[in-house]
Amino acid sequence: MDLEKIPHLLKGKGKKILIYHTDLDGVCSAILMLKFFRGFELIPREGPIVDDRFLKELVGKKPDLMVVLDIPIDQEWKKIELLQRKLPRMRILLIDHHVPNKNLGSERNIHINPRFEKNVYIPSSCQVYRLLEGLGHDVKPYVWIAAIGIIGDYGFEDCKDVIDECRKAYPDSMGKDPMKSNLKEVSDYILSALILHGTRGVEKSLKILLGMDNFGAVTQNGYFASCEKKVTGEIRRILSDFEKRKREYHNLDLVIYRIESRLNITSTISTLVAERNPDKIIIITKYSGQYVKISARCQAGDIDLNSLLKETVAGIGSGGGHEKAAGAMVKRTDVDEFNKRLIEKITELKTKL
Numbered sequence: 625m626d627l628e629k630i631p632h633l634l635k636g637k638g639k640k641i642l643i644y645h646t647d648l649d650g651v652c653s654a655i656l657m658l659k660f661f662r663g664f665e666l667i668p669r670e671g672p673i674v675d676d677r678f679l680k681e682l683v684g685k686k687p688d689l690m691v692v693l694d695i696p697i698d699q700e701w702k703k704i705e706l707l708q709r710k711l712p713r714m715r716i717l718l719i720d721h722h723v724p725n726k727n728l729g730s731e732r733n734i735h736i737n738p739r740f741e742k743n744v745y746i747p748s749s750c751q752v753y754r755l756l757e758g759l760g761h762d763v764k765p766y767v768w769i770a771a772i773g774i775i776g777d778y779g780f781e782d783c784k785d786v787i788d789e790c791r792k793a794y795p796d797s798m799g800k801d802p803m804k805s806n807l808k809e810v811s812d813y814i815l816s817a818l819i820l821h822g823t824r825g826v827e828k829s830l831k832i833l834l835g836m837d838n839f840g841a842v843t844q845n846g847y848f849a850s851c852e853k854k855v856t857g858e859i860r861r862i863l864s865d866f867e868k869r870k871r872e873y874h875n876l877d878l879v880i881y882r883i884e885s886r887l888n889i890t891s892t893i894s895t896l897v898a899e900r901n902p903d904k905i906i907i908i909t910k911y912s913g914q915y916v917k918i919s920a921r922c923q924a925g926d927i928d929l930n931s932l933l934k935e936t937v938a939g940i941g942s943g944g945g946h947e948k949a950a951g952a953m954v955k956r957t958d959v960d961e962f963n964k965r966l967i968e969k970i971t972e973l974k975t976k977l
C-alpha cells in the first residue's frame with residue numbers, strides 16, 4: 625500500500641471533504657483524523673447509499689480530495705466511478721473495515737481495508753489510530769478515543785493491542801472486560817447523543833469531543849449527561865416491552881421483536897438483547913414511514929448474518945454488514961415476505977449445522 629502518499633494527500637491545498645459514518649466508530653475515526661489534519665468540510669452519513677441527490681451534492685462541492693471513514697462506499701462503486709468521471713481531479717482515501725465489495729485502490733485512489741488480506745474485524749477508529757501512528761504522529765494521547773470507537777463496534781478481539789494500550793495509559797478506563805468498563809459508560813453517554821438527536825447529535829458530539837483531552841470530561845458534560853438520562857429511560861421501557869411482546873421460535877433459536885419508539889434505537893436494543901441472549905439470533909424491526917428497518921445480532925457466530933440478510937432481502941430490499949451484526953431495510957409491504965424467507969433460511973441453516 626502507498627502509505628507514503630497519504631500525508632501528501634491529506635495536507636493538499638485544494639478542497640477537502642471528510643465523509644464519516646454516524647456511529648461511534650465513525651465519529652471517533654473522524655476525530656482522530658481531525659486531530660492531525662484540518663481543513664475538511666465534514667459530512668456525516670448513515671450508510672453507503674449514494675442516491676442522485678447526494679451524488680449531485682458531491683459534484684457541486686467539487687472536492688479535490690474525498691476522505692471516507694467507516695463507510696463501505698465501494699458498495700456504490702458505479703456511482704463513485706461516475707462521480708470521478710465528472711470530477712477528474714478528485715482523489716479518494718477510503719478507510720473502512722466492512723466486507724469489501726470492490727477494491728477502489730488505483731493510481732488515483734487509496735482504499736484501506738484489512739479484509740483484503742485476512743478475515744479480521746478491525747473498527748475504523750483502530751485503523752486510523754494505527755495509520756496515524758505509522759505516519760509518525762503522536763497519537764498516544766488519543767488512545768481513549770480509538771478505544772471508544774472500538775467499544776462502539778464491539779471490536780476488541782482483533783484490536784487487543786489498542787485496548788491494552790488504553791488500559792496501560794488510563795488504568796481506571798478499562799478493567800478486565802471492556803464491555804463493563806468506565807470507558808464503556810463514557811461511550812454510552814456519547815451514543816445516547818447520537819440516538820437522541822441523530823445527525824445533529826453526531827455533529828455536536830464530534831465538536832465537543834474534539835475539544836476534550838480526557839474521557840473523564842464526557843460524563844461531566846451537560847449535553848451528554850442529559851442525553852444519557854433520556855435514552856436510559858427509553859431503553860428501560862423498551863427492554864421490559866421486549867419481554868412482553870417478543871416472538872420466540874425455540875427450535876430455531878430465533879427471537880423477533882418489533883420496536884415502537886420515537887428514537888433511532890434499533891441497533892442499541894438489538895445489541896443489548898443479544899448480550900442477554902448470546903445463543904439466539906435476534907431480529908429487531910422498526911417501522912418508519914413506508915420502510916422497515918431491521919437489525920440482526922447473533923453472538924454465537926454459528927450463523928453468518930451478513931450473508932443471511934443479504935440473501936433474505938434479495939429483490940425486496942438492501943442489507944448486509946458483519947457476521948455477528950447486520951442490518952437491512954425493506955418496504956412495509958414486504959415484511960411478511962421477509963419473515964417467511966428468514967424462517968426458511970434459518971431452518972435450512974440449522975439443519976445443516
Ligand SMILES: [Mn+2]
Nearest residue numbers: 649694748777
Ligand atoms: Mn465501524
